[in-house]
Amino acid sequence: MPKIRFLLTDGAELAVEAQSGRTLMETALENSVPGIIAECNGSAACATCHVVLPENIMSALGPISEHENDMLDFAEAPREPGSRLSCQIKVSDALDNVSVRIPAA
Amino acid sequence: MLHDVDHPATAIPGNESSIVIVGAGQAGLSTAEKLRANGFVGSLTLIGDEADAPYQRPPLSKAYLLGELERDRLKLKAEDWYAKNRIALRLGTRVASIDRGRRRVCLADGGMLAYDRLVLATGATARKLPQAISRGLAGIFTIRTLADIDALRPALETRGKLLVIGGGYIGLEIAAVARGLGMTVDVVEATDRPLARVASAETARAVEDLHRSRGVTFHLGRAVSELLGADRVTGARLGDGTIIAADVVVAGIGGMPQTTLAAEAGFAIDNGIAADAYGRTGDPFIWAAGDCANFSLPGGALRMESVGNAIDSADLVARNIMGARQPYKPKPWFWSDQFDLKLQIAGLSRPGDTVVVRQGAGPGRSHWYYRQGQFVAVDGLNAPRDYLVGKRLLAVSASPDPAQVADPVLTLEALASSK
């Protein structure tokens, strides 16, 4: 099981065991990670699951859909190069030990 | 009452206290989660009459019905989350009555549970067709719960003819899924357009056009007078005598707040359980959140059926139980998926609002609503950027110049900085 390190807005780190195949957003919700609200529960409709990933793993996560890309442009927290909607990312070994930052709005 | 600091109901519940939440849906679950997040350490019980642990309803008429989302993924929390957070989850258990004097709830199975604070998060139910129309025939469905979908799914697998009664969101989402499955689909709607009560005429027209282009047949301005068939439904007769054949009927004729429990406990019921701006009912020990609650706010009473409202009002109630004393500031928003349309709505538009259309470079577009010159709502039709910019402007009560909104050359970045 990949271990994911959520970096919270207050600087704290929350390391959780994630199940492969779930989404990163589901992993965050199951562990009550503060800052991931996920109001639309994965429909890519709310952008309240915005996370920032290290740029060097972006390519391992597959392409971003046009819809997600558009949502990220005006998510509450400003877009960064590593910005993604965590509901659109499947947990895989590529995320093992990766720091997933919750951006401050 | 709320500011009477001496009232025992305003004391912050501590480790000896017991909080009971009735209704294990999105609002009940969020209340429990937020009570813990706001430092409640006492005993916490979440009671629900459904067999399933709290799950998401929106996919029931979308990805789940299409078979694109497994059942297990609907769950809002993993199984061990409840124990980890010391939340006693009692499923398949109905609260039969509230003894307000002794501050305890009576369960349908005969049990009893004392509370220091009670939260009513009983949600809504799908309105059923009157017996005179449905005549007790098999093959007629309403959609609210996982159990409803489990019952409907085999009927859709026959790939026959589906009749949807009511052109609201749930009906139209089911219609889109059924077309995707290759079924013939008719939609009967009593008013002259779909989404009549829940979206603007412009947005409704766009949604109607999309459905027509995908082969859905609409019967507008007509009501079903009777469903036909001996024991299984075979069709419907409309008010004007038209007969429509059907193998399966889905009635999407609206939701009704579940208020029986509250009414029997003596609460004022007016389109839901009456709550003040803090989420408190007429009994200072009892609160209400989610679809069942009708909040009394400065702009008038407001009851909404949406996930956003379930989460936000639960958050409000949890904070206020823990002493925050904050009034509800709703940020209405909604989404719907139909065919390849992603509709996103922020704010509440009303008939009579001025509509400004922003046509994007691509196929998407957005509708911006103004009331007395003030920007009040936005609908994005495959236009997530427009929607998010509009939502942001609404949050700060900014009102972009309508001429600029309609100008496709002006960038959204520029609009986003409107005052």
Ligand SMILES: Cc1cc2nc3c(=O)[nH]c(=O)nc-3n(C[C@H](O)[C@H](O)[C@H](O)COP(=O)(O)OP(=O)(O)OC[C@H]3O[C@@H](n4cnc5c(N)ncnc54)[C@H](O)[C@@H]3O)c2cc1C
């Ligand atoms: C098919 C469908 C699609 C939807 N799509 C969207 C969408 O796209 N976007 C959106 O924002 N919203 C959507 N909604 C609405 C959204 O799901 C609801 O607003 C939300 O679930 C409300 O949560 P709630 O907890 O208030 O109520 P509910 O989810 O109804 O939960 C209340 C629970 O309390 C239980 N209960 C009631 N009385 C008792 C009692 N006496 N004892 C014990 N248990 C009791 C009920 O059985 C129920 O399980 C949709 C709803 C449906 C049905």
Ligand code: FES
């Ligand atoms: S959960 Fe809503 S966009 Fe990801």
